[in-house]
Amino acid sequence: MSLQGEDPESDKDDIERLAEAEIRLAHFQAEQIRHATTYFGYPEVPENNDLSTLGVSGLARLHLNNAGDPWVHGSAQMHTKEFEREALAFVADLYGITDDYWGYTTSGGTEGNLYGMYMAREYFGAKGEPLVFIYSASSHYSIPKNARLLQLSTRIIECEPSGEMRYDALKETLKEVETTWPERPGLSISLNIGTTMTGAVDQVTRINDVLSEIGWPREKVLIHADAALLGLIYPFIEGNPDLFENGVSSIAVSGHKFAGTIHPCGIFLTKKSLHGQAFGDHWIPYVGTEDTTISGSRNGFLALNLWYVLRKKGRHGLAREARTCIENAEYLTKQLNEMNYPKVSMAPKQNIVVFQKPSDAMIKKYQLAAEGGIAHVVVMQHITRSRIDGFCRDLRKSLDQARFELRQDANTAAVGGGVEG
Ligand SMILES: Cc1ncc(COP(=O)(O)O)c(C=O)c1O
Structure with a gap:
């Protein structure tokens, strides 16, 4: 029997095809190594020789799938959820929320932002309250894209030339929202912990001042921090206000930026209590886990990669x-x-x-x-x-x-x- 696409007369045998593929890869590698030396414009570490040991160790050839919730192991044994939880615990500890946290390894900062916004929608949705999503004009393009995906009602806040949110503009916007919804809707505020272009940091304490001045009930506000690059720098800088203590409800960090994983990935973290209120129970018998993540199958190698860099650097x-x-x-x-x-x-x-x-x-x-x-x-x-x-x-x-x-x-x-x- 021969199937469509099989060609018994093919003039290239397997060895030739393999050789062509190998040569192409070798050229590609040489070119990429050259690009790595002048990679100045984007927040990644383009080459990390420390990780080569991990990459070539037999683990890279295994199908490691962290499907579903990091805390619930399904029937399949081939996953790295123990490593994933250790990586999450490390970041939760940096942010002082070890007693009450939930999170997972995402595909990158964009997915972490999407999850934070999705959680806000579900949180207020579960209470039967409308939601207005607020973000600044300097926010990363993933923010308005995610808002479109989630069909959120949005308001955009103007920024200072530095890229930091204008708090007077935030106040005016909240007054306008109140005019439209006198009952005051739930607010999800996107906080930039380092804007993409200028690295500007929005001050959570200034946002809190605006909320108090205007008397917006705190239980009607969630704040998501987009800390793609600075997420693993911010906690080390003296004088930076503690995010979760000051009302931040979730954070997204990219793993391939400052942490330095070789493959794109990220961390999403939130308070476990908030997460429970937003989503409730999502048990999926087929995989034997909770469907709490955006994608079903998740790359277990990424969690390992993240665990490895965090473990190694501390x-x-x-x-x-x-x-x-x-x-x-x-x-x-x-x-x-x-x-x-x-x-x-x-x-x-x-x-x-x-x-x-x-x-x-x-x-x-x-x-x-x-x-x-x-x-x-x-x-x-x-x-x-x-x-x-x-x-x-x-x-x-x-x-x-x-x-x-x-x-x-x-x-x-x-x-x-x-x-x-
Ligand atoms: C502020 C900010 N948020 C989100 C992202 C998106 O992160 P990722 O590329 O990991 O999806 C970036 C990427 O540069 C960013 O600078």
Whole structure:
């Protein structure tokens, strides 16, 4: 019997196809390793040799599936839920909610944000109350996308030039919402713990002040923190207000950003009590677990990856890496200021340096994110001072080149003008 697609006359045998695939992969790997050395614009650690041991250890070839709730083991034994719970416990401890937490390993910050917003919808839905979702204009694009997916009623709050939410604008918006719904709906407020472009942090205490001034009942407010990049830096910075103590109800952190997992993943954490009120019981007999996560099957290797980096670095290692990244970001800021580069800024105690959008060649070489005339470097663990020096040298050269071209154009215009005159 032969099936459709089988070709007995095929001129390539399996060995040839294998060789072609291997050669293509080798080329791809070489190219990616080259890109990793100039990966400056996005908040990831592009190459992590520490993880190679984990990657090639026989675990990478196993189908490890964390389907469903991290605390409920289904009938299948091939999962990494014990490791997942340890990783969650580590982050819950950092945020001081070890007595009352629930969470899971997500596919990334976007899914964590989606879950926080979904939980808010279900929480107020279970009480039969309407919900208004509030987010700032500097929020990551996953926030409005998720709001569309969940069909939430939304309000957008204007921001300061720094990217931080304007609290006076929040107050005005809440007054407007109250005019529309005098009964006052439930509010879900999205709190930026580090905006994507400038790293601005919204102050939960200022939001609380606005809520008290306007007398919005606290039981009608959930606050979701989008801490994709800064989630594992924020708790180490002295003076930062404790999020959960100040009324935050959930948080989303990306695992492949500051934590440094090689594959995209994330952590969603909330108070177990709130989660229970929002969702109740979702037992699924087929898999023998609770259907509490957005996707059913979940990649168990990601949880292992996350557990591994957190275990290996510990609080001490994360704090030390955070300090180095912030100091290196300050170093880059100083270098840019010394060359009088335009529009340089850096929000305090984080690792994003913003400056005027450079030449297309620089954007391409350093894979920079650019938006509205500005670009940024996210100073991650792989951006050492010598790489910063190399970046600044290239930037200086591109500035000199631009000035040279400007002078040439001016000269040509002057000569042309002379002829015409
Ligand atoms: C503030 C913020 N939130 C959410 C995300 C989305 O995270 P992920 O790419 O892990 O889905 C990002 C990504 O850059 C981000 O900067």
